Structure formats: structure tokens, C-alpha cells
Amino acid sequence: MMATTGLPRKAKMPARRVSAPRAEPISDETDAISITELREAAKGCRRCPLWHDATQTVFGEGPDDARVVFVGEQPGEQEDLAGKPFVGPAGKVFNAILDEAGVDRQKIYVTNAVKHFKFEPRGKRRIHSKPNAGEVQACRWWIDREFALIKPELAVALGATAALSLLGKAIPVTKMRGQVIEREDGLRVFITIHPSFILRIHEPADKEAERERFLHDMKQVKRLMAA
DSSP, rough: OOOOEOOOSSOOOOOOOOOOOOOOOOOOOOOOOOOHHHHHHHTTTTTTGGEEEEEEEEOOBOOOTTEEEEESSSSOOOHHHHHHHHHHHHHHHHHHHHHHHHHOOOGGGEEESSOOOOOEEEEEEEOOOOOOOOHHHHHHHHHHHHHHHOOEEEEEEEEEHHHHHHHSOOOOHHTTTEEEEEBBBSSHHHHETTTHHHTTTHHHHHHHHHHHHHHHHHHHHHHHOOO
């Protein structure tokens, strides 16, 4: 059973813990002892079929001693082409709101639950397609090693796919948004939406309201980082 807590003003630790997701057995694919080495090893990842059509692996980015790691779903088309996470439209929204919340982008590590762009071709366009549970499980091998090397105090799950990767089970993000779940290994996981959700809202007033909610979430993360 997972224990959660809202964070209206001051961060609180949950009373009980949830088991960390079970990763695939450790193999000898890499003996990387740094994020730089791990990123290099991930360039040749063949753990699921997504590598075949993607341009390249898009690995995490940021300080290897970051106190907080943000986990998104997967790279989009612009990330796939650039080889860097959170550089597309959603990334621009994400960076702007982090700045407003006072979260230093240079002090956090950002990554994705799945490291290759999954898409459906439509003419000359490549349309985002949500990773399935098997693909998330396969890529957890890399997520586990990122966290093992960085040893953060907090993870921020940006959306349902990230939450599945970090917690090993599907959770209702809209219902549990703004709450913290503590895994048995001590990692605190803050739940919120992916910033791409804001971009999908068409009504200007609704879009602005959702943006304010996400800004509020990032301010909560800021308080957690200071705790």
C-alpha cells in the first residue's frame, strides 16, 4: 500500500512506504561508474524495439549529484533530433515555469521513463505515441542506474508514464497530483502532470489556469528541495 501526503505549506514525510518497482535483472551491459559513461553506453541500447525507428537515444541531462530528478514520459520529435531532453515545446513551457518557481534548471537532472521516441508516421509527420508498459519496464534498467549514480533525495514524476516507471504501478495522476509517495528505498516521489498537458488545452482561460496549477506544483517542489 502506498502512503501519500499533500504539501500545502511545508513538506512532510509520508507515514508509510511503497515498494520500489522491480527492475529487470542486472546484466553486464555496462559497468558505468558515472552518468557520462552511462549516457555513452545507452547510445547502443537495444532493450526494446523503439531504437530501430528513433534517430538516437535521448539520455538524461544535468548534474550527476543533483538533489532532485525530474522524469518525463519520452523524448518528442525535437528531442529525438537534438539528442537532448526537454528542448521541444513542452520543454520550453517546463523551463519557463521552473524559472518562475525559482527552481534552478542548472541544478536539477531531467530524464525520461523511455529513452527513444515512439511515434506513428502520418505522411511526412511523426506523431507521438504513448509507450506501453513493456517499453517502460525495459527502459527502467537505465532509470535505475541513473538514480543509483545520482542518489537524489527527490524524484518528480511528470505524468502517468513517469509515475509508472518510478512506482511500478499505474496511479491516477490527476487525483494524486501534488502528493508525495515515499518508496521503501527512501526515495520521495512527487506526483504532477507532464507540461505537454498544458499545450493540449485549447481554451485560453483553461490553459492559463492549468499553467498556474503547474506553477504551484513547481513551487511545492522548490520547498521540498529546501527541506
